[in-house]
Amino acid sequence: MNFEMQRIIETALREDIGTGDVTTEATVDLTTAGQAELVAKEDFVLAGVEFAAQVFRTLDPEVSFEALIEDGQPVRRGDVIAWIKGPAAILLQGERVALNLLQRASGIATMTARFVTKVEGTGATIVDTRKTVPGLRYLDKFSVRAGGGTNHRTSLYDGVLIKENHIAAAGGITTAIERARKRIPHTLKVEVETTTLSEVEEALAAGADIILLDNMGLKQLEDAVAMIDGKAKAEASGGVNLDTVRAIAETGVDLISVGALTHSCRAVDISMLFKS
Numbered sequence: 001m002n003f004e005m006q007r008i009i010e011t012a013l014r015e016d017i018g019t020g021d022v023t024t025e026a027t028v029d030l031t032t033a034g035q036a037e038l039v040a041k042e043d044f045v046l047a048g049v050e051f052a053a054q055v056f057r058t059l060d061p062e063v064s065f066e067a068l069i070e071d072g073q074p075v076r077r078g079d080v081i082a083w084i085k086g087p088a089a090i091l092l093q094g095e096r097v098a099l100n101l102l103q104r105a106s107g108i109a110t111m112t113a114r115f116v117t118k119v120e121g122t123g124a125t126i127v128d129t130r131k132t133v134p135g136l137r138y139l140d141k142f143s144v145r146a147g148g149g150t151n152h153r154t155s156l157y158d159g160v161l162i163k164e165n166h167i168a169a170a171g172g173i174t175t176a177i178e179r180a181r182k183r184i185p186h187t188l189k190v191e192v193e194t195t196t197l198s199e200v201e202e203a204l205a206a207g208a209d210i211i212l213l214d215n216m217g218l219k220q221l222e223d224a225v226a227m228i229d230g231k232a233k234a235e236a237s238g239g240v241n242l243d244t245v246r247a248i249a250e251t252g253v254d255l256i257s258v259g260a261l262t263h264s265c266r267a268v269d270i271s272m273l274f275k276s
Contacts, residue, residue: 004138009055011135012097024092034088034274036095038081038102041269045113046075047146048105049082051139055098060090071146072109081270088274095272103267104136105143111265112147115245115258124249124256127152127235131263140262152257160184161212163193173199177206191235200224204231213253214238221251 038052046069053065063086069075081102084091115126126149132140141151153159162176170176173192180190191210192203197220203211204227213224215238228234235255236248248256 002138005051005054006058008101008136008139009051009058009097012101013055013058013094016097017093021089021093024089028089028092030087030089032088033086034091035083035085036091036272036274037083038099039271039273040075040077040079040081041271042077044075044106044268045109045147046073046081046106047071047109047143048102048139051101051105052082052098055094055101056084056086056090059094060086062086063090072148075106084272091272091274099270099272100267101139103270104133104265105139105146106270107265107267108140108143108262109147110268112144112149112261114242115256115261116148118242118245119249119256122246122249124253125150126245126261127255127257128261129257129259129263130155131259133262144261147261149258149261158188159191160188161191161193163212164195164214167193173202174206177203177208181207193237194224197223197227200227204228208232210235210255212237212257218247218251221248221253225252 049067049071053067056063056065063084066083069079069081075081112126119126128141128144128149128151141154144151153161160180162180167173167176170179177190177192189209191212192208193212193214194200194203195214200211210233211228212235213221216224221236225234233255234253235257236253237257240248240256240258245256
């Protein structure tokens with residue numbers, strides 16, 4: 001069991017159940033057994049099955065959770081995603097948390113899959129950002145992978161990304177890169193945000209490993225990619241949506257970061273239905 005997954009689940013259960021589920025405790029005999037199915041109410045790409053399973057197992061390790069579809073697989077409306085068996089009270093207490101996590105994860109995976117499909121054949125990779133819900137980053141980034149995308153840095157601790165405000169505070173791109181090289185392990189790459197071709201040129205000269213091309217037009221992106229010429233990775237960011245991503249990919253960039261994967265996803269519709 002992943003520590004971050006368990007932390008998310010336990011936090012969500014404490015938030016939802018608190019001192020007790022008064023409705024279930026007042027209406028359901030605790031000895032009553034129950035079985036339920038998770039049913040898709042629309043088409044989507046599935047993610048978060050193990051999160052849902054672990055919600056119920058956290059409440060009662062003896063609950064049986066049988067997943068019928070794997071993460072990353074397409075789901076059609078009406079498909080049964082999983083069967084759950086155990087005490088009826090436990091199934092009722094875990095229902096909302098399990099669905100919340102599963103629906104969000106699948107929403108992110110579905111959004112990611114749409115972007116990945118749009119850039120097929122271009123060589124560009126769709127990556128996420130740190131624009132995640134606080135406390136749910138592990139879930140969000142897991143879901144991007146389930147949808148066929150790739151994770152950018154996880155947090156501030158595992159990658160150097162020198163952005164506009166770092167550059168201003170450090171006194172320039174060259175100074176920022178030089179300072180970073182002196183202070184970080186050789187295992188970390190250095191990425192620098194740029195907005196003009198002159199900044200791209202400076203970042204290249206200073207030895208950046210990855211150059212973030214922020215909010216550039218298509219012609220500017222093409223010129224930047226030609227200037228970089230494989231000496232660093234080129235990442236496009238800003239103004240990326242399903243209508244623009246293909247054209248951006250065709251400029252030759254290596255990476256396209258899309259904040260919308262996690263900050264603008266729509267949770268999909270899934271129900272848990274008790275069966276007699």
